[in-house]
């Protein structure tokens with residue numbers, strides 16, 4: 001992940017979609033307030049939520065529910081934030097040694113009837 005702002009963008013995106021954060025020990029952290037304000041910026045509540053996690057020291061041990069990387073992994077430059085070719089969600093991708101399309105842990109379950117591409 002290039003920087004903290006990318007990491008926050010990724011977290012905000014998934015929390016906004018209803019996912020929670022999970023610690024290495026399996027403790028679940030939820031955020032049920034608005035992530036974005038009317039202008040599309042992070043809400044004050046969301047900024048406070050992230051600040052509280054940072055202050056608690058828990059932050060870097062957390063994962064987005066369903067993803068395979070803790071934030072401590074993602075904050076290093078070994079990862080970039082890219083977009084999955086299937087679900088088009090932001091996903092962390094290792095910067096080196098990537099063979100083939102990036103693994104996406106966050107794709108919704110594969111659905112048999114794929115929507116046809118309308119052009």
Ligand SMILES: [Zn+2]
Nearest residue numbers: 084087104107
């Ligand atoms: Zn995906």
